[in-house]
Amino acid sequence: HPIGIVGAPFARGQRKDGVEKGPDYIRRARLVAKLGAQGHQVKDYGDLKFEDVPNDEPLGRVKMPKTVGSANKQLADAVKTVKKNGQTCVVLGGDHSLAIGSIYGHAAARPDLCVVWVDAHADINTPLTSPTGNFHGQPVSYLLRELHSKIPVIPGFSWIKPCLSAQDIVYIGLRDLDPGEHYIIKHLGIKAFSMTEVDRLGIGRVMEEACDHLLSKGKRPIHLSYDIDAIDPSVSPATGTPVKGGLTYRESVYVAEEICRTGLLSALDVVEVNPDRGKTEEEVSSTVSAAVDVVLSCFGQLREG
Numbered sequence: 001h002p003i004g005i006v007g008a009p010f011a012r013g014q015r016k017d018g019v020e021k022g023p024d025y026i027r028r029a030r031l032v033a034k035l036g037a038q039g040h041q042v043k044d045y046g047d048l049k050f051e052d053v054p055n056d057e058p059l060g061r062v063k064m065p066k067t068v069g070s071a072n073k074q075l076a077d078a079v080k081t082v083k084k085n086g087q088t089c090v091v092l093g094g095d096h097s098l099a100i101g102s103i104y105g106h107a108a109a110r111p112d113l114c115v116v117w118v119d120a121h122a123d124i125n126t127p128l129t130s131p132t133g134n135f136h137g138q139p140v141s142y143l144l145r146e147l148h149s150k151i152p153v154i155p156g157f158s159w160i161k162p163c164l165s166a167q168d169i170v171y172i173g174l175r176d177l178d179p180g181e182h183y184i185i186k187h188l189g190i191k192a193f194s195m196t197e198v199d200r201l202g203i204g205r206v207m208e209e210a211c212d213h214l215l216s217k218g219k220r221p222i223h224l225s226y227d228i229d230a231i232d233p234s235v236s237p238a239t240g241t242p243v244k245g246g247l248t249y250r251e252s253v254y255v256a257e258e259i260c261r262t263g264l265l266s267a268l269d270v271v272e273v274n275p276d277r278g279k280t281e282e283e284v285s286s287t288v289s290a291a292v293d294v295v296l297s298c299f300g301q302l303r304e305g
């Protein structure tokens, strides 16, 4: 199956410089050549050009709403094009606010999609529950029908119509939730495998139950939104919001191998790689290498050969 790669060098969903370099560092690790060597037809669409929107005012605690909204509209159009071209879409971030556009654009082409969200965080704050106002902690809240009435009108966000229901998303790797997020997840009954469940069940059972939950009513396209901070900082430290006690390297690859094995992967986000947050060259290369291995494992790289 053909693959389309879209670079999304975006950092305005949070406040740490460097995450906009993610696409460049991942490309420099020869991702395109490695996917080609796996036998895939790969089209690299290059990087989107994101501009700050002039006169972009903070709205309460949320910062640069017009810029975040505009970047995600651009990305949504790009992802929709890749899907219309019959390719599996790979979005290289950039911060996780990009999932708004990536999932929205994917759903425009494949409305029956489901989402696997691999992350230390739930990214489901609304503008009113967010403790920081950073949009990379909020993308899921704009996508869920059940939260629509809880989202205030935000300049630059009027184009976003929710495209997911609570049962269409599963979380894996959670270990750092804000109170509002915990309440929302419990109240909506969203399926979530925190690191406690990973420890209790093992990653094998977690993947089995996650896929059963999403695919119980039949096959449907999978959108895998992979935040590199899901992986333990000992493996991927170069990221904006590292949290200890994360997925091992092996578990991070296993998640991708199992998603690949469904044969249903339709779009992949790899986000929050921030080269400026690595204390050493080795920390940066370890983080980038983990991201590349997640992608390669999503597309058939197997440890068994």
Ligand SMILES: N[C@](CCCC[B-](O)(O)O)(CCN1CCCCC1)C(=O)O
Pocket (backbone or CB within 6 Å): 095, 096, 097, 119, 120, 121, 122, 123, 125, 130, 131, 132, 133, 134, 136, 137, 138, 176, 177, 178, 227, 229, 240, 241, 272
């Ligand atoms: N939940 C946080 C972190 C979001 C991380 C975004 B991701 O997953 O894309 O990297 C805030 C986290 N929390 C704030 C109070 C102190 C402890 C951390 C937020 O800012 O909403």
Ligand SMILES: [Mn+2]
Pocket (backbone or CB within 6 Å): 001, 002, 003, 039, 040, 041
């Ligand atoms: Mn292929």
Ligand SMILES: [Mn+2]
Pocket (backbone or CB within 6 Å): 119, 120, 121, 227, 229, 230, 241, 272
């Ligand atoms: Mn995260």
Ligand SMILES: [Mn+2]
Pocket (backbone or CB within 6 Å): 096, 119, 121, 123, 136, 227, 272
């Ligand atoms: Mn995230």
